[in-house]
Amino acid sequence: MMKKSFIGIDSGSTMCKAVLFQDSRPVDVLISKTGWNPKVSARQNADLLLERNRLAPEDVVFAATGYGRESLDFTEHVFTEIICHAFGGMHLVPKVQGVIDIGGQDSKVIRISNGKVVDFLMNDKCAAGTGRFLSMACESLGIELANIDGFVNLEEFTPINSMCAVFAESEIIGLLSTGTDRSKIMAGVLQSIAQRIRQMIERLGFSPGAPLLMTGGLSRSKALLEAIAKAAGLEIITHAYAPYAGALGACICAQQRVAAG
Amino acid sequence: MGKNQLPKDFENFADARKEGFLKIKNLKDQGVKVVGTFCTYTPVEVIMASGAVSVGICSFSDETIPDAERVLPRNLCPLIKSSYGFALTEKCPYMYFSDLLVGETTCDGKKKMYELLGELKDMHVMQLPQTQTDEISKEMWYREVLALKARVEADFGVEITDEDIRAAIRLKNEERKLLKELYELSKACPPPISGAEQLKVLYGSQFKFDYEAKLQELREIIDKIRQDYAKGERPVPESAKRILITGCPLAGATEKVVTAIEESGGVVVGYENCIGAKTVDKLVDENEEPYKALADRYLQIGCSVMTPDHNRFELLERLIDEFKVDGVVEMTLQACHTYAVETESLRRVVQGKGIPFISVETDYSAADTAQLKNRLAAFLEMMA
Numbered sequence: 001m002m003k004k005s006f007i008g009i010d011s012g013s014t015m016c017k018a019v020l021f022q023d024s025r026p027v028d029v030l031i032s033k034t035g036w037n038p039k040v041s042a043r044q045n046a047d048l049l050l051e052r053n054r055l056a057p058e059d060v061v062f063a064a065t066g067y068g069r070e071s072l073d074f075t076e077h078v079f080t081e082i083i084c085h086a087f088g089g090m091h092l093v094p095k096v097q098g099v100i101d102i103g104g105q106d107s108k109v110i111r112i113s114n115g116k117v118v119d120f121l122m123n124d125k126c127a128a129g130t131g132r133f134l135s136m137a138c139e140s141l142g143i144e145l146a147n148i149d150g151f152v153n154l155e156e157f158t159p160i161n162s163m164c165a166v167f168a169e170s171e172i173i174g175l176l177s178t179g180t181d182r183s184k185i186m187a188g189v190l191q192s193i194a195q196r197i198r199q200m201i202e203r204l205g206f207s208p209g210a211p212l213l214m215t216g217g218l219s220r221s222k223a224l225l226e227a228i229a230k231a232a233g234l235e236i237i238t239h240a241y242a243p244y245a246g247a248l249g250a251c252i253c254a255q256q257r258v259a260a261g
Numbered sequence: 262m263g264k265n266q267l268p269k270d271f272e273n274f275a276d277a278r279k280e281g282f283l284k285i286k287n288l289k290d291q292g293v294k295v296v297g298t299f300c301t302y303t304p305v306e307v308i309m310a311s312g313a314v315s316v317g318i319c320s321f322s323d324e325t326i327p328d329a330e331r332v333l334p335r336n337l338c339p340l341i342k343s344s345y346g347f348a349l350t351e352k353c354p355y356m357y358f359s360d361l362l363v364g365e366t367t368c369d370g371k372k373k374m375y376e377l378l379g380e381l382k383d384m385h386v387m388q389l390p391q392t393q394t395d396e397i398s399k400e401m402w403y404r405e406v407l408a409l410k411a412r413v414e415a416d417f418g419v420e421i422t423d424e425d426i427r428a429a430i431r432l433k434n435e436e437r438k439l440l441k442e443l444y445e446l447s448k449a450c451p452p453p454i455s456g457a458e459q460l461k462v463l464y465g466s467q468f469k470f471d472y473e474a475k476l477q478e479l480r481e482i483i484d485k486i487r488q489d490y491a492k493g494e495r496p497v498p499e500s501a502k503r504i505l506i507t508g509c510p511l512a513g514a515t516e517k518v519v520t521a522i523e524e525s526g527g528v529v530v531g532y533e534n535c536i537g538a539k540t541v542d543k544l545v546d547e548n549e550e551p552y553k554a555l556a557d558r559y560l561q562i563g564c565s566v567m568t569p570d571h572n573r574f575e576l577l578e579r580l581i582d583e584f585k586v587d588g589v590v591e592m593t594l595q596a597c598h599t600y601a602v603e604t605e606s607l608r609r610v611v612q613g614k615g616i617p618f619i620s621v622e623t624d625y626s627a628a629d630t631a632q633l634k635n636r637l638a639a640f641l642e643m644m645a
């Protein structure tokens with residue numbers, strides 16, 4: 001009998017996300033810290049999903065994506081984050097023309113047309129415009145990542161000029177020492193990330209009309225979404241399940257592969 | 262025979278560079294002159310006609326880059342740094358045994374590096390025009406070809422006769438025909454060989470100095486591949502996505518790009534690179550005045566150092582059609598400005614044909630192997 005349940009694991013550089021997918025929809029989700037051993041966190045998440053949904057491992061098809069995907073030993077299917085975020089994103093919001101994912105180690109923008117990925121750009125060479133850049137800034141400023149929205153007013157920002165995360169850190173420390181307001185610096189950091197993402201968006205050539213979906217953990221920040229939307233001049237939306245888009249996409253890709261034989 | 266014979270033949274070419282070390286030493290001992298070349302624009306027939314041996318000494322390993330960086334800036338193309346580094350450290354036997362090096366005024370980095378290289382070795386720099394269609398450029402390049410002839414004759418104390426140069430042109434054309442026949446085998450769906458194997462032959466053939474034997478070996482390997490395919494051997498699955506590679510010279514350290522593609526469900530069917538179709542696609546006209554024919558043929562090679570670079574796009578589009586390519590992967594080397602800028606025009610040409618395109622930038626280190634794999638795997642999934 002063909003299995004109808006899928007568990008997708010998105011083993012990211014900071015967080016490990018897991019989704020249980022049944023009857024072509026996500027029915028349960030889970031997120032935990034990846035920790036130093038991606039194998040362990042992935043296994044634990046998968047086991048927990050099985051347990052609380054009363055499933056046995058043999059009832060389920062396992063699929064993986066994210067940085068740790070190659071190290072997992074219980075997943076039959078492995079896909080890159082690009083394809084997973086795209087399919088996960090399309091499942092959540094079918095009308096999207098693109099997906100933006102700002103991960104811990106990289107950032108990517110994916111262009112979608114007629115239900116297919118047609119192009120993508122990925123920045124994994126430098127920390128600028130990635131989650132790492134943002135967490136560095138939060139640390140220097142003593143702001144919780146989850147609290148940035150309450151902290152900033154996008155209109156009032158001090159520009160951060162350094163593109164490199166290491167230099168940006170010195171720049172932030174310099175600004176703090178001259179008494180610059182923390183919220184202005186934080187707003188400047190968001191603007192700087194938004195500019196990096198805007199460059200990628202413009203290279204891919206989107207047209208106004210359909211929205212872009214922001215996935216990943218940072219999609220929770222309204223301020224970041226707004227900064228990107230303003231910079232790019234496009235509608236950027238998110239979804240309650242957006243942080244799970246990668247894991248969800250892994251389920252969908254696996255389902256397609258199983259169906260194709 | 263049969264199955265287990267084939268890989269051996271590829272290894273024969275894969276080992277050619279290393280095995281050539283000894284051969285080149287023997288040739289030197291016999292008094293044969295050696296000329297090191299860096300670029301596809303060098304009309305090697307002139308060198309062959311003088312009785313000397315020409316060998317490509319562009320370097321593709323990061324081994325000597327730290328040494329080179331004592332002199333050259335860090336933010337420079339690894340091919341240039343590594344080539345200079347091998348001269349500096351005397352670690353490349355080909356460089357070491359060369360009596361003369363020939364370079365061209367191609368990109369800025371290379372031509373300035375040649376000034377420094379000239380302090381270490383005898384160096385001849387040909388002034389390469391940057392446009393390909395105007396009469397002044399053609400005339401200039403013709404004169405440069407004649408100047409190379411004069412330099413080689415003077416340095417080696419020989420005279421190149423009309424018959425010498427014609428014979429060299431014929432021989433080189435024979436090699437081109439065979440190499441082309443070989444890579445065109447990959448027009449078949451599925452191709453009879455992997456991209457890694459194709460590259461081994463294309464790259465290795467540069468380091469076989471006995472021409473007659475080389476032509477014979479190429480003939481044999483082609484026939485062997487044909488036979489096996491006819492017998493029904495299909496080493497590459499039909500489902501593999503057919504990839505064309507383009508961009509900066511690719512060999513050695515940057516073969517990681519080919520590996521990443523072929524480990525992710527793709528197969529490289531062609532190379533629009535310097536080690537690939539660019540050098541062999543067109544023959545030198547054997548009926549024309551030899552030096553004129555050489556100048557005309559070589560100047561028309563497509564490369565991003567030319568402006569505009571129509572010939573690169575023309576060849577690329579032709580290969581896309583002929584090899585039924587599913588996607589194009591461009592590899593640029595870090596700090597190669599001409600290729601990096603040209604990427605935008607290339608993207609428009611390729612995507613304009615409705616073909617997926619990706620450009621990846623890399624260097625000679627292994628540091629980005631996982632990132633490359635990630636990107637290229639995503640590119641292949643996108644086409645699935």
Ligand code: SF4
Nearest residue numbers: 300301367510535564
């Ligand atoms: S890429 Fe251009 S400059 Fe470099 S070796 Fe090839 S033809 Fe010469």
Ligand code: SF4
Nearest residue numbers: 338340368509594597
């Ligand atoms: S790869 Fe680019 S920068 Fe390097 S030598 Fe060739 S043309 Fe010059």
